[in-house]
Amino acid sequence: MPDASLLDKFPAPTDQPFVVEHVSDEFTSVCPVTGHPDFGSVTVRFEPKPANAGGTCVELKSLKLYLQSFRNEGIYYEAVTNQIRDDLVALMQPTWLQVITHWKGRGGISSVIRATSGTVPCEFLTMTK
Amino acid sequence: MPDASLLDKFPAPTDQPFVVEHVSDEFTSVCPVTGHPDFGSVTVRFEPKPANAGGTCVELKSLKLYLQSFRNEGIYYEAVTNQIRDDLVALMQPTWLQVITHWKGRGGISSVIRATSGTVPCEFLTMTK
Amino acid sequence: MPDASLLDKFPAPTDQPFVVEHVSDEFTSVCPVTGHPDFGSVTVRFEPKPANAGGTCVELKSLKLYLQSFRNEGIYYEAVTNQIRDDLVALMQPTWLQVITHWKGRGGISSVIRATSGTVPCEFLTMTK
Amino acid sequence: MPDASLLDKFPAPTDQPFVVEHVSDEFTSVCPVTGHPDFGSVTVRFEPKPANAGGTCVELKSLKLYLQSFRNEGIYYEAVTNQIRDDLVALMQPTWLQVITHWKGRGGISSVIRATSGTVPCEFLTMTK
Amino acid sequence: MPDASLLDKFPAPTDQPFVVEHVSDEFTSVCPVTGHPDFGSVTVRFEPKPANAGGTCVELKSLKLYLQSFRNEGIYYEAVTNQIRDDLVALMQPTWLQVITHWKGRGGISSVIRATSGTVPCEFLTMTK
Amino acid sequence: MPDASLLDKFPAPTDQPFVVEHVSDEFTSVCPVTGHPDFGSVTVRFEPKPANAGGTCVELKSLKLYLQSFRNEGIYYEAVTNQIRDDLVALMQPTWLQVITHWKGRGGISSVIRATSGTVPCEFLTMTK
Amino acid sequence: MPDASLLDKFPAPTDQPFVVEHVSDEFTSVCPVTGHPDFGSVTVRFEPKPANAGGTCVELKSLKLYLQSFRNEGIYYEAVTNQIRDDLVALMQPTWLQVITHWKGRGGISSVIRATSGTVPCEFLTMTK
């Protein structure tokens, strides 16, 4: 079951601006309607707050374990995407954050869900992944 | 026969902004003039209203069955595209919605139809699919 | 001989905005100077007027027969392109229309002709085909 | 020797706007310094004046013969490009015209020369050929 | 251990504007959590101050040795990126500087970190590496 | 040793605007620190002044010999790039000029140096070579 | 329902050897287990008997109508492939014949079925389609 308590963070190492991007190509959860597994990728992109404003970054291994906690959860694509956005925003209160999920075809239909928090700079809005 | 009653929806899981994209590469209907089958892809992209404004998302399996209901319908490309746009707008009243259909060659001519509702952000207007 | 009377149309299925694109990769006519055959592709892209303003769409099979009627006509690239633009504008009075023709090499020279009517949105002006 | 009298033209077939593009991948002339042959491509792109303003288009076979007349001429890349621009502007007085020549490596150096007349729309300025 | 004292510089050779870009595809450090090696690339891009304002450039061999000094350091991606940015800014006080690190997949997750100092011109903001 | 006296020029053939681009993929010099050979490419792009303002173009064979004169010179990438810019600006006083050098990997690091004089039009600023 | 009586043939035009290949990328039938539509491509490749031995070729439009007759049939991939092989062998008694069907993913699984009659020359056995 998705478990935000798995998420860990560490203080942003600087007051200067920087942007973090993590892409997992090995995400899987379960369709709540059919019970069949869903496979996809998850992109998380964010700008932490400056260190002197209490900025933090999600720790990578904890992010991996958190994403793995969806493995046997029956959950919609849209809910996965928004929950990841919400859990990471709650964890870090970043300046902005973007989550993009790509889902392999199911019944001949592939899907992409994009969720944001704050104002994403335009050079990232047009990235396909 | 195209059957909008097959479409099902669920409440948007959040008040935060997000964008949904579904692409079916396995669409088929019938040409109303020649009776021959048409083959193509259908892209549906939309931003639901926020949950607190009654926003909803189309359920994926119901979308699959709805798209399959065109299988033996004699209908123009343009009518397919606009009907999908209209049926989904009626279902969800989304903030904006975009439908793009690509049709394989018939008589040596391939076609693309793009239909919109509301104001589609420019980063999506330039996507080819 | 090019025959605009072959063109047929049907009422636009909606008052909502949509854009139609037809690409034929099997166009041939005859060079009026050398008598040798020319080969190329024809892209037609347009936004019909809304249905409640009398908007119409060219019917696809009639477009195929119309394009085939150029087969043995001795005619310049530029005239082909402008005649298709003019015949389709006369047929449909669309909000805007764009015709792009690509011609295979003749004497080592390949050519592209672009003709427009009305104001083509910029996301279509930069398409190469 | 380059011979502008080989160029022929015909009246623009319409008052509506259109753009013509001819690309020859088989251009050759001679280096005036070393006497060695140069090989390259020539792109000519222009918008003719409207027919009712006396607009004309260069005839394609005459353009081929004109480009072939450079074959044994000792002439710089820059002069080739500007002479083509000048000869075509003198022939047609187009609304705008663009000539781009690409030259294969000589002494390990490849070259591109771009010459314009009038105001070239920005969607053509960024084309690489 | 990362050692900024390895970095050497030389005076900018001119008062005119220029931009320097160094890309190392052979960067390795150690994950501070798992102890496993990380592999990635590091892009450093900057505009030095003019020579008459005391501008300097990082010397390439010293940059190589500096990047190699991270080899056995247990350090986060984010800290690597910001430390390189900070060490180079301290070394050169450039007009602007951009550091982009790409990290190969670990636990199925690949990452990109982007850090900047000063105002990076937009033609560089959209570069993927 | 780099020898600007090798550079030759000829008068711009026209008062009309045009842009010249020369790319050498066979540039080599020597690293001043390690004594090892460096290999790379050099792009020179400029708009000459109009002929009636005394505009000139660098002669291609002289450019080749000039670039070859760096062969055994121990010199930094940054100095190569700026010296080429300065020598060509001194030779031609062009309206604007851009020099981009790409350097193959040395110690696993590849580099790009961009130097300009005057105002380079934006369609050239974003070219990668 | 699949209808072999739709297939038509014409006499092989020669006693000399030749090989015919037809590829349809627009095949659809229905899964006999789930009732959902299947989509795929069908390749038919054969060498007719010589004309003087009564050789024949399948007529293309009749082949199209025959393939379309599977549209609403509930039938396994393996049965589709073997039935096409059997119906075409019964129609033409060719020297050899090869049928390859490719099926788009269903439940994340894509499939290829290859069926033969007679001895297929090795240069065709290794073709992927």
Next chain:
Amino acid sequence: MPDASLLDKFPAPTDQPFVVEHVSDEFTSVCPVTGHPDFGSVTVRFEPKPANAGGTCVELKSLKLYLQSFRNEGIYYEAVTNQIRDDLVALMQPTWLQVITHWKGRGGISSVIRATSGTVPCEFLTMTK
């Protein structure tokens, strides 16, 4: 837990030779050492015995469910591949059968396991998937 009883079969539809290939790009199991999920693809390729010799084919939906039954099993790549081979051979006794599994990188290492039963024709032995 892997469950061969989920596998279902149906009689081969013909006595003629044919080859079946199923590729799942959505396979996941669990590493028995680290407990982390593994992701990969599974290719199953076989020639059934002729119908008159009792030949059978694995039913596709049952194959999907069987592959999904590995989802939470801690099992080596090699064991996965051989078990699938063994379970399918036990189910069908095919003339020959080939299983190829591709595994995404873990700790920077990607893997491919190939297992066979009977004599696989050489045109399939050289396929990469």
Next chain:
Amino acid sequence: MPDASLLDKFPAPTDQPFVVEHVSDEFTSVCPVTGHPDFGSVTVRFEPKPANAGGTCVELKSLKLYLQSFRNEGIYYEAVTNQIRDDLVALMQPTWLQVITHWKGRGGISSVIRATSGTVPCEFLTMTK
């Protein structure tokens, strides 16, 4: 109407072995069943007899005119291919000859016809065009 009398030849220039290949990407004829135009490419490949055995080669311009003579002929793909093979064999009596025609999709089906005379060396049998 196809006219073999348009074909011209010239004596093979040598007794040594050589192979000639001509590819036309601009072939068109008419479907004898539907009356619609067909488009495709024609590859002709042959080894002439040695000059001292009366070997000849087809003249290229005559081949072009011959291929153009099919333009308005209602004729099957198979008949086109075999007639070209027969007419060229009658013209030249080559050591061997191969004709490959590729036809664009009609009714969603694309086709390839391969016809040979004599023994084609294996390095040419596996060429796709």
Next chain:
Amino acid sequence: MPDASLLDKFPAPTDQPFVVEHVSDEFTSVCPVTGHPDFGSVTVRFEPKPANAGGTCVELKSLKLYLQSFRNEGIYYEAVTNQIRDDLVALMQPTWLQVITHWKGRGGISSVIRATSGTVPCEFLTMTK
């Protein structure tokens, strides 16, 4: 006019076997029928005799001048190819030699001519250029 006396050679530097390949992408001659220029590439590949058997290699600059001597010659593709083969065989008496010429499209037809002397090893027979 083609001039074999331009060809120069030097002794093979060894008794050991080696293979030489020269490719010119800048070949031009003139069509003897139409008088129009032809453009193409020329590949020359050979194994010299051992040095102790009097083996020689063609000198590269002399080969360039020799190929340029065809520039204004009216000559068939086949004759160009065989003459180059014959002139080089006469010059060097190599163990084997292969000449492949590729010709850009003329009248929509592109051509390839392959001529050999001696026994070309099979790994070179299948090269497309």
